[in-house]
Amino acid sequence: MHPVITQKDLEDSIRTIPDFPKPGIQFKDITTAIKDPDIFNYIVDNIVEYYKNKGITKVVAIESRGFIAGGAIASRLNAGFIPVRKPGKLPSETYSVNYSLEYGEGILEIHKDALKQNDIVMIHDDLLATGGTSLAVIELIRKFGISKIFLGYIIELDFLQGKKKLEPYPKYSLIHF
């Protein structure tokens, strides 16, 4: 028997770390949630349940925290797993994109053989903040001619209004702060 996990259990299991990685940032730490197998599976189950009938063929997950539930979700949706990584990490030919995020600026890359035009993609990251990272990943995915893109997060920080940037794309976030 699995204990019944509630939305409040999930919220309570996420730890807030003040001033990490920079002063003024209230970092949402999911490690305290996912170390509990029932809470980890509550996260995976809910995102899978929400997206299971969309015909998703690939889960595109963002390095590094997005890989954790991303792997479990891809497996359960019977979708392929595609990593989006920081520069120089992917060993073959890549598309790359510049992006800005809550903590600074950067570059993200995806393998040129990762996707096909008819793929139906779910982008996964642990957290939606300003939406800058997700928008960059959408730009990467659109280079393949793909238009069917869904977004799935564990946490969304509503006050940063990432939602507005990503408006045309269906989105599901498990918790809002």
Place this chain on the structure above:
Amino acid sequence: MHPVITQKDLEDSIRTIPDFPKPGIQFKDITTAIKDPDIFNYIVDNIVEYYKNKGITKVVAIESRGFIAGGAIASRLNAGFIPVRKPGKLPSETYSVNYSLEYGEGILEIHKDALKQNDIVMIHDDLLATGGTSLAVIELIRKFGISKIFLGYIIELDFLQGKKKLEPYPKYSLIHF
């Protein structure tokens, strides 16, 4: 119906990239394997099948590639997921360890509240090379007083003899090169 995946399908799906990330290294690229949902699930199913009756309570996965199948395996084993990360990435108090690996040297960290003495742990990484990284992670896990440690990899590079370094710990690797 899922197509039946064979060991040869898995082997054929892994791409070798010469001279990455350094001259002389034949890099085993799993992205071409895990983008195929049937091969990704073949990997997950086999590691889960091998370890499902060991009472594993935590999957400790090594950043970043270890997070991908690590998340799926933890979910399926109904174990908690514990990330081991590079310095400065984990936001709360950590234990840390110096390690050497095929490509150089580094430091790995684990949260001090990640594990308990009675946990039964499976360490997961995508690849076992010299065993230096895994030995460092074992050192981290032993700081909690844990002795029941299992090792699970997708790929093992036999000629680097990582196996010898890790001899006391039960190990399962899906493919050997």
